[in-house]
Amino acid sequence: MLKHTGSRLNMSPAVGGQRLFGETILGLTQGSVSDLLARPKPWHKLSLKGREPFVRMQLWLSDPRNVDKLMDMKRMEKKAYMKRRHSSVSESQPVEPGPVGPDFNQGGSPQHHQHHHLKKPRVVLAPEEKEALKRAYQQKPYPSPKTIEELASQLNLKTSTVINWFHNYRSRIRRELFIEEIQAAAAEGGSPRPSGHGPEEYGAASENEGPDHKEATGEGGAGTPSRSPPSHRDAAASSAPGTSGHQGGAIGSLFSFPETAPAAGRNPRDSSLRKKKAANLNNIIHRLEKAASREEPSEWEF
DNA sequence: TGGGAGTCAATATC
DNA sequence: GATATTGACTCCCA
Numbered sequence: 367m368l369k370h371t372g373s374r375l376n377m378s379p380a381v382g383g384q385r386l387f388g389e390t391i392l393g394l395t396q397g398s399v400s401d402l403l404a405r406p407k408p409w410h411k412l413s414l415k416g417r418e419p420f421v422r423m424q425l426w427l428s429d430p431r432n433v434d435k436l437m438d439m440k441r442m443e444k445k446a447y448m449k450r451r452h453s454s455v456s457e458s459q460p461v462e463p464g465p466v467g468p469d470f471n472q473g474g475s476p477q478h479h480q481h482h483h484l485k486k487p488r489v490v491l492a493p494e495e496k497e498a499l500k501r502a503y504q505q506k507p508y509p510s511p512k513t514i515e516e517l518a519s520q521l522n523l524k525t526s527t528v529i530n531w532f533h534n535y536r537s538r539i540r541r542e543l544f545i546e547e548i549q550a551a552a553a554e555g556g557s558p559r560p561s562g563h564g565p566e567e568y569g570a571a572s573e574n575e576g577p578d579h580k581e582a583t584g585e586g587g588a589g590t591p592s593r594s595p596p597s598h599r600d601a602a603a604s605s606a607p608g609t610s611g612h613q614g615g616a617i618g619s620l621f622s623f624p625e626t627a628p629a630a631g632r633n634p635r636d637s638s639l640r641k642k643k644a645a646n647l648n649n650i651i652h653r654l655e656k657a658a659s660r661e662e663p664s665e666w667e668f
Numbered sequence: 669t670g671g672g673a674g675t676c677a678a679t680a681t682c
Numbered sequence: 683g684a685t686a687t688t689g690a691c692t693c694c695c696a
Contacts, residue, residue, distance in 0.1 A: 396677090397685085398676070399685095415673075537674090538688085540673095671694105674691100676689105677691105679687085
């Protein structure tokens with residue numbers, strides 16, 4: 367499958383990165399953290415549950431030893447890893463005959479371990495299948511069960527896959543629209559209006575990356591307004607609050623966003639995308655810190 | 669029961 | 683190895 371990922375958020379691997387930060391601070395996996403930072407929803411559109419990671423982030427920010435603790439965690443992880451590695455080298459036999467490596471036992475059935483953990487192979491939709499689904503979405507964002515059945519049989523997919531695809535697509539389109547709203551608000555007033563509603567509308571920039579999202583642009587489907595070109599986003603992102611060097615000392619060392627020109631051979635859009643994501647994160651941090659200093663417990667309770 | 673929100677986790681990409 | 687993408691899943695609500 368061909369994917370274009372543009373750029374990556376450099377969260378200074380020397381300290382942690384999305385995985386460690388997500389798992390130890392936010393209670394989220396790396397993928398979720400990446401998503402959260404790249405496409406944050408406005409605060410007022412978040413459910414209580416959706417706000418939790420930001421509340422955790424705020425608590426972490428208000429902890430004077432936050433970075434130290436993260437570094438400790440990293441050290442501990444490394445130690446554990448080395449220990450595991452060392453023991454697996456010294457003991458030529460694994461402790462338990464579990465599914466450590468690939469299912470491979472001499473002469474035996476390769477399925478022996480599978481009853482333990484039946485893993486469904488991940489469905490990867492072919493570009494043509496995605497195209498067909500998108501066309502169907504443009505005609506009907508909320509297809510009837512009958513339409514779903516038809517689509518599934520036409521594309522030789524499971525109906526659940528088609529249902530999931532529509533769910534995911536709608537939800538991801540919606541998020542893109544939220545980002546647009548925020549950008550429009552930011553472009554109008556310079557920065558999102560103060561509201562006293564916690565870190566409202568901290569998201570100020572988005573990359574709107576990837577072929578999927580681009581192709582969704584301008585879809586005529588019901589409730590699917592057209593979306594603006596990336597250049598508009600660039601402008602909004604660069605004017606996002608928090609980009610002006612708000613790095614909060616230790617935080618800055620945790621989330622370092624190099625401002626250097628893109629390295630040779632890299633996607634030329636890389637640095638601007640990086641900036642946009644940095645703007646997102648800095649904006650979130652900025653508002654969390656502001657909220658923390660204002661002490662609005664009612665907004666943070668969950 | 670269908671849809672939205674949030675998330676996981678496999679995998680692609682850099 | 684770190685990050686981005688995305689299909690699948692759970693939970694909650696109307």
